[in-house]
Each structure stands twice: as C-alpha cells, then as structure tokens.
Amino acid sequence: MSWTSVVWSASAGVCLALAAVHLLVWAKSRESWANLAFAIAAASAAASAVSELAMMHAHTPEEYSALVHWLHLAVGVLIVALAWFVHLYLRAGRTWLVWLVCALRAALAVVDLLVSPNLDFKQITGLHQIQIWGETVVVPIGEKTPWSVIFQLAPLLLVVLVIDAAIPAWRRGDRRRAGVVGGAIAGATMSGMAMTIMLHRDMLAVPYSVCMVFLIIVVPMAFELSVDMVRARQLSVDLERSQERMSLAARAAQLGLWEWDLGRDEVWANEVSRERIGAQASERVDLERFLLRVHPGDRESIRKGVRSAIDGGEVLRLEYRYVAPDGSERWAAIQGQVECGPNHQPLRVRGVSLDITDRKQAERERAELHNELAHLGRTTTLNALASSLAHEINQPLGAILRNAEAAELLLKQSPPDLEEVAAIVVDIRKDDQRAAAVIDRMRTLLKRRDMRVEAIPLSQLAKDVADLVKAEVQSRGATLELELPAGLPRVRGDIVHLQQVLLNLLLNGLDAMNGQPGARRLQLRARVADPQTVEVAVTDTGPGIPPEVLPRLFDPFFTTKSEGLGMGLSIARASIESLGGRIWAENQADAGATVRFTLRVADQGGAT
C-alpha cells in the first residue's frame, strides 16, 4: 500500500474539509471574511499536498519542474491567505504589513515564473529515488541557485505579521485566540521555513511536505472552530432565554416593544404591541397600520412627532388616544429613540409603548379635585369678607329703600313735589347699579367652573380685587397701596383662581396686622421680572413670619390662626404652580412679610 499516497491524500482531504466548513460559515454570514481567508488557505494547502504527491511520483525532470511551479503557486496563495486570515481573525496587526506580504509574494511568484526552470534550481538534471515508508519516491537533483532563500522572505514576513497581530490581541484580552492561532501559524511557518532551507542545503532527504506543516495549523483551528460553535450554541440558548424573560417582563408590565426598520419601513412589534393595535402575529406592521387604531385627532401630531424625531435625532415622546381591542377609547404613551448609521443617516427607531389611561384618569380627577377645593376655598374666603361685603351692599340697598319710602310720602302730598321724586328715581337707579356691582364681584368668586387659562390683564384684576377688599381694609383701620406699572404685559392664568390667590394674600396680610398698634400698611405690587415672567408681591407691616413656620406655610391644613381651614395658601400654591409659576414667602428686613408669586407672560403681548 502506498503510505505516501494515503498520508498526502488524507492531509489534502482534511484541508479540503476544513476549507469547505469555513467556506460555508462565510457563505452564511458574508461578513466573516476571516473564514473566507482560512478557507482559501486550507484549499491551497490541499492543492500543495496534491502537487507534492504528484512531484513525488514524477517521471521526468520537466514534469517535476512544472509541478514545482504549481507548488510554488499554491504555497504563495497559502501564505497570502494566512496573512489575511491572521489579520482578520485577530482583528489586529498593521494592514500595510499584510499588503507587503501580498506584494512580495506576488513579485516572487512572477519572478519564479519567468526564471527557468524555477527560482530554486538552476537546472534539474535528474530525479533521484529514495525510500520513504517502504515506498519509492522521487527527489530532484540538480544545481541549486543561491536565490532560493529569497522565497523565505515571504514566510518570514508572515511570522513577523503574526507576532505583530498577536501582541495587541493578547493585550486586549483575546488571549486564547492570540496564543492558539498566533502560535500555531507562527510555529508552522517557521517549521516550514526550516524544513525548506534544510532540504535545499541537502541536510534532509525528504520530499516537500508543506501540507504536513499546514496540518500543524489544522488542529488548533479545528479547536478554535469547535469553540466558536459551542459558543454560538450557548449564545443562542442564552438569547432564547433572554427573549423569554423580556417577553415575560413586557407582558407583566403590559409594555409594548417595537423596532421600526426605516429602510424596509417595517416594524417589529412584540405581542403586547400587536395586541394593542389589533394586529395578527404574522401581519406586517408599518406606521400607517399603527395609526389605524389611533384616534383621528391625534394622528397628525404623531406623524409630526415622528418626523421631527427622525430628522432632528431627538427622543420621541408622545401621548395619544387609541381604540383598544374591546372598542373603548384609551390613552397610550410612546417613547422611542432613533439609531443612526456611521454617516448619521437614521436607520432604526426603537421604543416602548405603555397604556396610560389610568394615569390620565388620575390626572383628570386631580384637576377636578383641585377645582372643587379651590371653589371651597373661595367660599371660605367669601365668608371672611362677608361682613364687609354685607356692609357694602346694605349701603345702596338702604339708600334705595329710604328713597323709595320718601318718594311714597312725597307723592301723597298735594301737590306732590315731582321734581324731588324725579331726583329720587335717578338716585335709586344709581344705587341699584352699585349694589349689582358688589354682587357681581361676589358672584365671580362663587362660581364653580373648571380652570380656564387665558391672557389676563393683571392691573385690572388687581384693581378689582382691591375694590372687593376695600371695605374690609377700611374696617380694620389699614391702608392698601397698589403699585402697578403702566404697560404691564398680560399674563397666562384663570381669572377666578388668580383673584382668589390675591384675595387670600391680602386677607392674610390684614390678619397679620390685626390689633397692631403701629401703622397697618398693605402693599400690592407687580413688576416684570424678565421677558417671560411677571412677579406680584403682597407685603404687610405685621410681625413677620416666624422662621419655624416658614417651611410649612404652604402646606395644606396648616394655619396659625384660631379659625380657618389653613387651605388658602396651599390652594394658592396649587393654582400658581399649575400655571407654571412659583410662589414663596419671605420676611422683610424692617418689619412684616411679603408673599411673592410669578406668572408667565401671555404670548400675544397686549399692554394693560
């Protein structure tokens, strides 16, 4: 049996098998070029095995010469392929080194082809037969050239390249790969170089066996391959598990996950998402399909939001109404992020969706409660003003009654003094209007209605409130000063709520100065704090706010008075904050306290 044939063929077979496997891997993913490089290397190793086998059984020197050319070609491809493989697999090493190896080997190949018979031999004179493993094979005899050593430059460079790539890979932590692959290839190449040199120096009498050398690489590569396969299997198990977990979590939280591939305009949506828009598991989903279930009124704003997120790279954050599977209208929120490619072109949008109907409901209820509470606060304040308001109304009412009674009597006289009666009637009308105005002011406070935000002329509002309290201010022996600069811009607010806030602050100021012997001065001032903000301040000349009270001043149900709910300031704070402003209190340096609040300037400027 021809052992050489068996061994050489077997090694060719192994190399081809390995080449095939790596080729398949590359074909599947198209991006693992390292695998392609290795496949080529393995194929050329197989080719060189075939050439060597043929060379060993060559009959003539010319045949031998021709085969040597083939061998050199195969080895050249092998070296180049290995160079690329090392560079790609270890993802390290200088690329110019790789190109250098390629260029060098290509040059050598060309030269080899041009020189006759080849670069190793000046002349092949004959074929000598030797015995290997009980077989007769041929080795060449002839005059050797001194140039053959040049051929070893390429593998030498390869070794350099391998070391150059292995070191950074090792440092980077890829120790196993660097060690196994680097070591195997470097070792194999150096053995190959040694063997070739010794062959040429006639120190060894064996035929060429480059492919045997390549086998040194095969084993570690097979090991690497199996490691990769095991890892891939493990990864796929982990991935499956991770997906299951994510699916479970998403379902538990009713979290819809989606990923929109902008290129294909196709959305991957998880079960929860699909359920939400009523799509089947296999149905194709895109933006329009999604919008089908969205409330018509919200579709445009979603399109706009998506557009600006994609164009501007902002985070996508939207709230919208949709029709749930059971037909009811619910609220949902989407949050997503755009992923861009290396040229900043938008590739994908990924995000989550959540049903926020409960939250919206809670918000609505909270707003209603606030309104009711504010209304309650207003009626309580009105109670505080009751006696002074009653006084204010009873003046005109009393006058009307007295006038009417006088007119009655005058008309009974003969002759009746009609001029006087006419004057009386005029006065009655005036007094009626006076009373109606007071009632109107009270009615605004008592009305129950939702917060209606509009642009409000602040000066007018302040004057109206001042009118409302003027009787009370007077009866407490205090004075109220208004400082309202001309050209104060309109502010965003709700008339009733703001009136209530001002009323509250003024009454608090009056209460603070109760029974005080010195001057009792109340000041209501407004100023433009910055182009977007107007600041209003109510100052009294009372004893000031004790420091331990200051942090709790705006808490609900907190009061330092013996009567009263303690809701006034907390309602005021809720109203001001829901309008985007701030409210705070501070003590004056001299005496008394000031409560300040800010309001946003209304968009259309309009001076008051």
Added chain:
Amino acid sequence: MITEDLTVFVVDDDASFLAGVSRLLRASGFAVETFPSAERFLAQRPPEAPGCLLTDLKMPGMSGIELQDALARSGNSLPIVFLTGEGDIPTSVEAMRHGAEDFLTKTAPKEDLIAAVERALARDSFERAKRAHTRDLGARFDMLTPRESEVLRRVLIGQLNKQIAAALGIHERSVKRHRTSLMRKLEVQSVAELALLAAEAGIHGAT
C-alpha cells in the same frame, strides 16, 4: 308731629344713603341736618341744639361708637340712634350699653326708623325739660336766705315750730314768718309739696 326746634342730625359717610335718609325724614316732617363724618358733626353742630343723632357705625375715621363716647365725655346728651350696614350682636350690645336709644339696620322698615327717631326726639325733649326743671328748682332754692334754709331743713325732719325756735334761738313768730316766706319763694302750698320738692332737688333734712 312737627316738633319745632328739634332737628334730626344725620351722620353717614355714604353720600347716597345720607341723601335717601334725609329725604325720607324731611318728607315725614322732620327737620334734618346732614354731616358726612363724625368729625364734621362735632365741629359744626351748634352745642345744646335740641334734637337727636342718627349715625352709621362703621365710618372711615371716627366710628359711631367713638362719636357716642365723645359726646358722653363732653356732657352732650343727645339721644343716639345707630344705623348699620351689618348688624352683629356684640356691637349692638356695646352700643346699647353705652346708652343708645336704638340700634337699627339700614334696611329696617321705615316705621321702625321713624318710631325710633320720634322716641329719640321725645326723650331729648323730656330730658331737656327735666334739666330745665332741675335748674329752675335749683334757682328757687338758691333764693332762700341762710336762715330760711335752716328752717326748711328742720321742717323737713318734722320738727314743730316751737322746737325749731328753740333750736335756732329765735321766736316762734320768726319761725312762722320764715316758713311763710320760704314756702312762697319755693311756690309750694303745703308741707307735703315742700317735702316732695325738696326731695326732687336733692335737699334732705339735717341738723
């Protein structure tokens, strides 16, 4: 119903109520003078002018109660009727305790108002008459000579002429003469009347 010389003085800071009330009172036959504030009233009102005061409680500056106190301090006892825009019990009690004639709301029916004014005016007349009477009485007693006063005092404690004569060291005839004189000066006809008059004038018998 017209009581000459008696004027209703009305004080209120609300001009139209002032006008309405004064119209009504005039149409009901009263003489009315109006003042827009308590200070003005105190400054301009003729002292000792007969009549009554109608005033609001809550006014900027001096309040109705303060006006009441000021009048009381200066010994001017004009009867006061309070009119108020809001009636709370503590203030009304305070006002009545300080001696107000009445306390009404501004929207009280005219009958109540007029009745209160009339009562106030009547009281003023009555008090004036009483004060005049007391002055007059005082004048009368001032006309007695010291001897006559002494005799009067002893008569008041029921001494007989004889006893008086002995006590004063004069003749019984002189006592009788003094008695006749003092009874003529005091314009009384009997001892009973004398006793009553003396009691009215606050003169007691003594030794």
